[in-house]
Amino acid sequence: MPRLAYLGPEGTFTEEALRILAPHAERLPSANVGAALDAARHGEADGAVVPLENSLEGGITSTLDELARGEPLLIVAELLLPVEFSLLVRPGTRMRDIKRIFTHPAAITQCRNFTAREFPDAVVVSAPSTAAAAQEVSLPDSPYDAAIAARIAGDNYGLVELASDVGDRSDTVTRFVRVARPGALPEPTGSDRTSLVAFLADDHPGALLEMLTEFSVRGVNLTRIESRPTGDGIGRYFFHFDFEGHVADARVGEAVSGLHRVCSDVRFLGSYPRADGLSPQIKRGTADDDFAEAASWLARIRGGQV
Numbered sequence: 001m002p003r004l005a006y007l008g009p010e011g012t013f014t015e016e017a018l019r020i021l022a023p024h025a026e027r028l029p030s031a032n033v034g035a036a037l038d039a040a041r042h043g044e045a046d047g048a049v050v051p052l053e054n055s056l057e058g059g060i061t062s063t064l065d066e067l068a069r070g071e072p073l074l075i076v077a078e079l080l081l082p083v084e085f086s087l088l089v090r091p092g093t094r095m096r097d098i099k100r101i102f103t104h105p106a107a108i109t110q111c112r113n114f115t116a117r118e119f120p121d122a123v124v125v126s127a128p129s130t131a132a133a134a135q136e137v138s139l140p141d142s143p144y145d146a147a148i149a150a151r152i153a154g155d156n157y158g159l160v161e162l163a164s165d166v167g168d169r170s171d172t173v174t175r176f177v178r179v180a181r182p183g184a185l186p187e188p189t190g191s192d193r194t195s196l197v198a199f200l201a202d203d204h205p206g207a208l209l210e211m212l213t214e215f216s217v218r219g220v221n222l223t224r225i226e227s228r229p230t231g232d233g234i235g236r237y238f239f240h241f242d243f244e245g246h247v248a249d250a251r252v253g254e255a256v257s258g259l260h261r262v263c264s265d266v267r268f269l270g271s272y273p274r275a276d277g278l279s280p281q282i283k284r285g286t287a288d289d290d291f292a293e294a295a296s297w298l299a300r301i302r303g304g305q306v
């Protein structure tokens with residue numbers, strides 16, 4: 001039975017994602033994303049499940065930054081999970097009593113219209129996770145009056161649901177990934193995604209375009225690009241890329257090795273099956289057979305067979 005670390009405590013959306021991704025795994029709650037990834041890195045867990053991207057908010061920066069540094073980890077699976085937030089209170093609390101709300105920063109952003117409309121004067125404070133907020137609010141002497149979290153977190157910690165589906169959009173989805181220590185990659189399925197982090201060799205006009213060209217000329221479709229600060233000063237950024245295909249596909253392999261040539265560093269974060277099951281459109285001349293045929297043609301002309 002694999003042991004998987006996750007952003008805890010019990011009742012987070014991440015736990016729900018883990019239960020779906022690995023129903024038989026032993027679940028090890030961690031205080032934050034960094035701790036969950038470190039548990040996987042140091043062998044206290046066999047892997048971890050962490051949030052990576054939200055359909056409203058974009059990349060989950062704590063995860064993006066943690067995956068870009070420290071001992072490398074590989075993404076081996078992904079899951080798309082609809083997220084529905086509830087307003088949870090201790091029994092007896094009424095709407096008009098709510099002055100201080102506790103929740104995860106991602107939930108603060110996703111429920112901004114609701115909190116501004118219903119509680120214009122309330123303070124909304126960041127919690128380590130939505131379930132950590134619910135757990136805290138359940139304490140009789142908590143300084144917070146309400147948590148925004150999954151309904152299940154309310155059940156876990158004895159809270160009452162005062163309002164349901166309080167997110168600004170009812171169709172919000174978070175993408176979660178399962179990571180493992182480096183090892184064999186998941187087999188290509190024909191519906192795969194690859195992730196990596198690329199660091200610029202030097203800052204010059206067109207540097208980003210050079211990276212994008214490596215994908216474009218091989219017909220590799222990007223599904224996410226995100227710049228994150230390196231921390232070395234204003235204007236210094238590195239780039240997260242997600243794109244269609246598996247590194248075993250010729251066009252993807254060529255694009256990744258092209259990036260390796262033009263960047264100072266490329267950290268490969270894995271090739272894994274896509275949760276949505278979509279297959280890439282293969283542009284003319286970029287199928288595996290096209291690359292193989294071109295390679296044998298090149299070998300022939302190099303041998304003087306024209």
Ligand SMILES: O=C(O)C(=O)C[C@]1(C(=O)O)C=C[C@@H](O)C=C1
Pocket residue numbers: 007011012013014015051054060083104106107128129130131174
């Ligand atoms: O706090 C949680 O319940 C989490 O699993 C984290 C998280 C996130 O980081 O995006 C996951 C899904 C929601 O978008 C809100 C919070």
